[in-house]
Amino acid sequence: MSRPADFERMWRDLAPIGRSAASGGYFRQPWRAAELELRAWFREAATARGLRIREDPFGNLVAWWGEPGAVGGVLTGSHLDSVLDGGAYDGPLGVVSAFAALDLMRAHGVRPARPLGVAAFVEEEGSRFGRACLGSRLAVGAITWAEARELVDRDGVRLGDVVAGPSGAEPALLHGVETYLELHVEQGRGLIERDAAVGVASGIWPHGRYRYDIVGRADHAGTTRMEDRADPMLTYAMTALAANKQARLAGQRATFGRFDVAPNGTNAVPSRVTAWLDARAESEERLAALVAAVERQAGERASRDGTTVTVTAESVSGEVRFETTLRDAVALRLGGVPVLPTQAGHDAGILQAAGIASAMLFVRNPTGISHSPAEAAEMADCLAGAEALADALTGLVGEGS
CATH class of the missing domain: 3.30.70.360 (Alpha-Beta Plaits)
Known part of the structure; x- marks a missing residue:
C-alpha cells in the first residue's frame, strides 16, 4: 500500500471513541455522544481531503470527490454506528477504507471521470430505534419520514424529537448515484475457510x-x-x-x-x-x-x-442479489477473489433493492465473530482491503493521470 500510515492513523483516531473500559466493546448508538463524535471525525477527514460534504435531514453524510448530484455517481463507504457492546470493525472499517482508497487513487494519479462519494449512513444497526438500515432506507425512500419519526427508543424517546426531519426543500442526497460499492468486515468464516484476505458478496439472505x-x-x-x-x-x-x-x-x-x-x-x-x-x-x-x-x-x-x-x-x-455484472466485474478485476453470500443485512442491500447497482467487498475476520468485542481483522488484511477497494473504484470511475 502506498500510504499505509493514513489508514493506520485514521484507525488509531477512531479506536477510543465509544469504547467500554469494562468489556472492550463499543457503544456507538445513533444521535448519542460517541456516534456524533464519529460524524465530526468524518467531516474533518472529508474537509482535509477537499471533498464536498452533503448531509440530509436524517443525518446521512456523503463527501464528494467531484460534482455532487452529477449523473453517474459512484458511492462507497458504510456506517459508523454499532450494536450494543459491538466490535470495532462493523461499519467503520468501510468508511476508513473508503478514505484510504481515495488517498491511494490520488497517489496513483487517478482522475475520476465520474463523481466519487464516501458515505456514512446513520442507524444501520437499528440498535437505538429498532429499524435496521434506517438511514439508507430513508435516503432511498424505502420508509417514509411520517413512519420513521414515530419510532421510539428504549427510553421512550421519539425519533421525531431527536431529528427535525425534512422541510421539503432539500435535494435528495443520493441524486445521480448509479453505483454503490461497500467494504465490510466479514461476519462469518467464509474467507477463513478459503484462506483469502478479501472476497466479494453474491447476495444477502432475506x-x-x-x-x-x-x-x-x-x-x-x-x-x-x-x-x-x-x-x-x-x-x-x-x-x-x-x-x-x-x-x-x-x-x-x-x-x-x-x-x-x-x-x-x-x-x-x-x-x-x-x-x-x-x-x-x-x-x-x-x-x-x-x-x-x-x-x-x-x-x-x-x-x-x-x-x-x-x-x-x-x-x-427480502432476498438481495447484487447486480451480477458489477459483482463479476469487481471480482474479476481483483484477480478472481472468492464470491460468497452473507446472512447479515447491509446498506448495500437497501440501495440495490432501490435500483442502485451495488456490490460488496469483505475483509477476512480471523475470529469469525461479529457484533461482539471479539470481532477482529488483521492490519495486513485491512490494508489489502483498502487496496482492493481502490482498485475496484478506479475501474468504476475511470483511470487517468
Whole structure:
C-alpha cells in the first residue's frame, strides 16, 4: 500500500471513541455522544481531503470527490454506528477504507471521470430505534419520514424529537448515484475457510425482526400454585427453544436476542413478556416457513399456559442479489477473489433493492465473530482491503493521470 500510515492513523483516531473500559466493546448508538463524535471525525477527514460534504435531514453524510448530484455517481463507504457492546470493525472499517482508497487513487494519479462519494449512513444497526438500515432506507425512500419519526427508543424517546426531519426543500442526497460499492468486515468464516484476505458478496439472505407480545397474569411467586398460573415467561422460554430447534432442523437462523418482562420482580409471576425474534433464511420461502413454524409452536404453548401471543413483523427485508455484472466485474478485476453470500443485512442491500447497482467487498475476520468485542481483522488484511477497494473504484470511475 502506498500510504499505509493514513489508514493506520485514521484507525488509531477512531479506536477510543465509544469504547467500554469494562468489556472492550463499543457503544456507538445513533444521535448519542460517541456516534456524533464519529460524524465530526468524518467531516474533518472529508474537509482535509477537499471533498464536498452533503448531509440530509436524517443525518446521512456523503463527501464528494467531484460534482455532487452529477449523473453517474459512484458511492462507497458504510456506517459508523454499532450494536450494543459491538466490535470495532462493523461499519467503520468501510468508511476508513473508503478514505484510504481515495488517498491511494490520488497517489496513483487517478482522475475520476465520474463523481466519487464516501458515505456514512446513520442507524444501520437499528440498535437505538429498532429499524435496521434506517438511514439508507430513508435516503432511498424505502420508509417514509411520517413512519420513521414515530419510532421510539428504549427510553421512550421519539425519533421525531431527536431529528427535525425534512422541510421539503432539500435535494435528495443520493441524486445521480448509479453505483454503490461497500467494504465490510466479514461476519462469518467464509474467507477463513478459503484462506483469502478479501472476497466479494453474491447476495444477502432475506431476514426480518418480529416482536412477540406474550400476555399472562401477574401473581405471587410464592402463594400461587404452579397449576393456577398463566405465566408468559414459560411461553417465551418454550418459544425461544422452538426457534432454535426449527432453525437447526432447516439449516437457517433464528435468534431471540432481546426481551422485556413486566413487572420484572423476582417474587412475581410476570404479566407480560415482549421478545424480539431475528430470523434469516437462504430464500424468502424458507424464511416464511421458519417464521410460521415458530409462531405456530408459540401459539400451541400459549394455549397450554393460559397466555396469549401476538406476533408483529417490525421489519422484513427480502432476498438481495447484487447486480451480477458489477459483482463479476469487481471480482474479476481483483484477480478472481472468492464470491460468497452473507446472512447479515447491509446498506448495500437497501440501495440495490432501490435500483442502485451495488456490490460488496469483505475483509477476512480471523475470529469469525461479529457484533461482539471479539470481532477482529488483521492490519495486513485491512490494508489489502483498502487496496482492493481502490482498485475496484478506479475501474468504476475511470483511470487517468
